[in-house]
Amino acid sequence: xxxxxxxxxxxxxxxxxxxxxxxxxxxxxxxxxxxxxxxxxxxxxxxxxxxxxxxxxxxxxxxxxxxxxxxxxxxxxxxxxxxxxxxxxxxxxxxxxxxxxxxxxxxxxxxxxxxxxxxxxxxxxxxxxxxxxxxxxxxxxxxxxxxxxxxxxxxxxxxxxxxxxxxxxxxxxxxxxxxxxxxxxxxxxxxxxxxxxxxxxxxxxxxxxxxxxxxxxxxxxxxxxxxxxxxxxxxxxxxxxxxxxxxxxxxxxxxxxx
Numbered sequence: 001x002x003x004x005x006x007x008x009x010x011x012x013x014x015x016x017x018x019x020x021x022x023x024x025x026x027x028x029x030x031x032x033x034x035x036x037x038x039x040x041x042x043x044x045x046x047x048x049x050x051x052x053x054x055x056x057x058x059x060x061x062x063x064x065x066x067x068x069x070x071x072x073x074x075x076x077x078x079x080x081x082x083x084x085x086x087x088x089x090x091x092x093x094x095x096x097x098x099x100x101x102x103x104x105x106x107x108x109x110x111x112x113x114x115x116x117x118x119x120x121x122x123x124x125x126x127x128x129x130x131x132x133x134x135x136x137x138x139x140x141x142x143x144x145x146x147x148x149x150x151x152x153x154x155x156x157x158x159x160x161x162x163x164x165x166x167x168x169x170x171x172x173x174x175x176x177x178x179x180x181x182x183x184x185x186x187x188x189x190x191x192x193x194x195x196x197x198x199x200x201x202x203x204x205x206x207x208x209x210x211x212x213x214x215x216x217x218x219x220x221x222x223x224x225x226x227x228x229x230x231x232x233x234x235x236x237x238x239x240x241x242x243x244x245x246x247x248x249x250x251x252x253x254x255x256x257x258x
Contacts, residue, residue, distance in 0.1 A: 006226060006249050007166060007233035009041040009064060010213075010240025013093060013211045018104055020046035024243050025055040031247035032061075038233070038254045042240070046081060047151050053090025060110075062092040064127065067101060070114040083122030093125030095235070097149075099172045109152035116158050118165060127166045127235065129191070129214070130154050134173035142171075145227065146189065147196050154200040162205040167193060168213060168235040174215030176237065190230035219249045226253045247250050 016024065021044045032040060041062035042054045053063045065086045072082030086094060086226040096119060097112030112128065119126040132142040146169070154162070171181045181189075182192050190211045198206035213225045214235030224229050234253065240246040 004208065004232045005039050007039045007041065007210055007212060007254060008236065008253050009043060009062075009212065009234070010169075011043045011098070011239060012045065012241060014045060015241055016044060018048045018051045020051050020077035021045075022055045025052055025061070026238075028247055029056070029059050029061060031243065032250055035250055035254055038250060040091065040250055049086065049091060050089040055235055057090075063090055064093040064095055064125075065091050065208070066080050066095050066098070068094045068096065068119055070111060070118060072118055072214075083118045083124055087122050087124055093127055093166075094119045095127045095168075096131065097129045097153075099129060099131055099175060101169050103172070109149055112149070113152045113156055116153050116165065117170045118192065118216075120157075120161055121142075123210070125164070125166060127212070129170050129235070131170035131215075137171070137173060142189070143192055150193060150196050151200065154197065159201050159205065161196070162201040163208040163238065165208050166210045167197075168212040168214045170194060170214040170235065175225060176216070178216050180216040180218075180221055181257070183228055186215075186225055187230055189230045192226070194230055201210050207226060217249070219245060219252060222249050222253045234258050 036120050041064050042062040043066045056063055068083050069077060069080035071077050073084040096115045097107060101107045116126040116128050130146045132145045136142055136145045174180050193211055194206045197209050210232040211236045212233045217234045217236045218239045239249055
């Protein structure tokens, strides 16, 4: 199996002013300076991206955007931000299709797939999110729902592009609820995602694919997830908002994945 570098991303959602974001990075970087075998990313709001990228310059910290336009590189699309614009301000990647975007802003599988395409075309890393609701899990359709989402993402990709994305499995019923999926549930879904990716492409692409777990990840439970064979890191929400706490979470993930 290919060696997959663990990736921990802090998704700040709609939190932190520019000044707060820069202060965070200044406090955070010294605490993770010795972390060498885990890739770390943070996703600030659009207004803080440039300043955070500047503050992180010279470090290994990756800066990601929380969303991207399906259009671009320019056009009459009021309120949208193109992938090329994100790259210009120092972004390394983009979180695409987060469950909150799907739920609150009506993003469909087709829209998510288009955003993955635009992100790749701009030479950025898409972190594509998939996941089922509580109703879907209780109805026994979780695997079917997530497989449908995944195949929509895979559809426009070439085999050469398959290793150039990251997946994030978000059980929607576990986001912000304090109710994380059990390690057994997470591993079963991640294994299914990897098997589906192999069906879409091939075994090497599936072995190289990084799949993150996202759903009420905390300092206390991170090790239980990152020690699983098919979990390659985490997409972290609320637990990433304090620099000390997020640094501790990263350090614990490092121990678990070693």
